[in-house]
Amino acid sequence: MTGAAASSTRRSSSLVRVSNVLATVIIVVALLAAAYALVTALRDRPMGTGHLVALGVLEALLVAQAVVGFVKLSGDGGPDSPATFVGYLLGVLLIPAAGAGWGLLERTRWGPGVIVVAALAVAVMIVRLDQLWSGTVA
Amino acid sequence: MPEPEGIRTGGPTGAEVGAEAAAEVGGEARAGGDARAGAVDARAGGTSRPGTGSGPGRLLVAVYAIFALAAGARAGVQIATKFSEAPVAYALSAFAAAVYVLATVALARGGRTSLRVAVAACGTELAGVLVVGTLSVADSAAFPDETVWSGYGRGYGFVPLVLPVVGLLWLRRTARQGGGPEAGGGRPVGGGV
Numbered sequence: 001m002t003g004a005a006a007s008s009t010r011r012s013s014s015l016v017r018v019s020n021v022l023a024t025v026i027i028v029v030a031l032l033a034a035a036y037a038l039v040t041a042l043r044d045r046p047m048g049t050g051h052l053v054a055l056g057v058l059e060a061l062l063v064a065q066a067v068v069g070f071v072k073l074s075g076d077g078g079p080d081s082p083a084t085f086v087g088y089l090l091g092v093l094l095i096p097a098a099g100a101g102w103g104l105l106e107r108t109r110w111g112p113g114v115i116v117v118a119a120l121a122v123a124v125m126i127v128r129l130d131q132l133w134s135g136t137v138a
Numbered sequence: 139m140p141e142p143e144g145i146r147t148g149g150p151t152g153a154e155v156g157a158e159a160a161a162e163v164g165g166e167a168r169a170g171g172d173a174r175a176g177a178v179d180a181r182a183g184g185t186s187r188p189g190t191g192s193g194p195g196r197l198l199v200a201v202y203a204i205f206a207l208a209a210g211a212r213a214g215v216q217i218a219t220k221f222s223e224a225p226v227a228y229a230l231s232a233f234a235a236a237v238y239v240l241a242t243v244a245l246a247r248g249g250r251t252s253l254r255v256a257v258a259a260c261g262t263e264l265a266g267v268l269v270v271g272t273l274s275v276a277d278s279a280a281f282p283d284e285t286v287w288s289g290y291g292r293g294y295g296f297v298p299l300v301l302p303v304v305g306l307l308w309l310r311r312t313a314r315q316g317g318g319p320e321a322g323g324g325r326p327v328g329g330g331v
Contacts, residue, residue, distance in 0.1 A: 081215070084215050087212075088211075091208075105196075110194055110196045113194075113196070114200045117200045117204070118204075121204045
């Protein structure tokens with residue numbers, strides 16, 4: 001009994017560590033993507049392959065985070081409002097894809113401009129996710 | 139054949155967005171960029187739709203879409219999990235979400251009808267954020283839980299307060315360019331044909 005509990009605690013604490021590292025990586029990648037797109041927009045260039053690759057990496061990381069998040073939820077000590085947490089976890093997946101599509105339609109500097117907005121939104125949502133999990137903000 | 143000068147007059151005034159102002163300064167030396175910008179402007183003038191969803195408007199639509207998603211998801215969660223706790227606040231959340239969705243779609247589509255819908259949606263938003271913001275500050279008991287409009291959009295970095303204003307300004311500009319009723323001689327030559 002105590003052994004099982006201890007191993008479960010150990011497992012969930014290592015999961016928390018993984019998801020914390022993942023969240024930090026996602027925020028850094030999102031901010032880098034935003035900065036890259038901002039430079040492109042300021043240079044008055046349209047979107048390129050580089051932006052799509054950046055968004056693809058971001059999307060892959062977000063999928064990984066969704067998986068980790070659901071595993072974490074199935075353990076103990078979840079957030080106060082799991083529904084909101086799941087909403088953010090899944091909702092954030094839409095943003096890089098939608099941003100890529102919407103930005104590609106615009107062959108001016110405003111295309112990468114859309115990517116700036118999308119990437120910043122992802123970064124903000126990850127911060128919110130962390131707050132939701134740790135209960136800093138209701 | 140569209141006259142680039144007449145259409146382009148709207149370009150530099152787009153400095154409402156600070157990034158563009160910076161880009162204009164930085165891009166002064168470029169030569170190739172001008173031809174491309176001219177081509178885009180010509181395309182915008184050549185079609186009959188005012189193009190609220192292209193150029194800088196594309197950014198606006200992106201921000202609106204994020205708010206439609208945020209407000210919609212929030213309202214969905216609130217109504218699904220605890221509607222009885224604060225029915226008024228949660229119904230308001232759903233209403234706000236619907237207005238954001240409407241504004242996003244109308245701005246993205248462009249065209250005459252969409253323009254009117256977008257103006258109505260942005261106006262409703264502005265009224266909503268001011269009324270709900272004031273009420274939630276004055277009588278917080280009536281709004282026990284946050285909506286996007288509570289405290290003038292404080293929970294969302296006051297973006298809900300700024301967004302409808304920017305939206306209405308942008309709609310006014312595109313309406314002028316497209317030869318709307320209040321167009322002060324800004325109708326592009328051959329733009330409507």
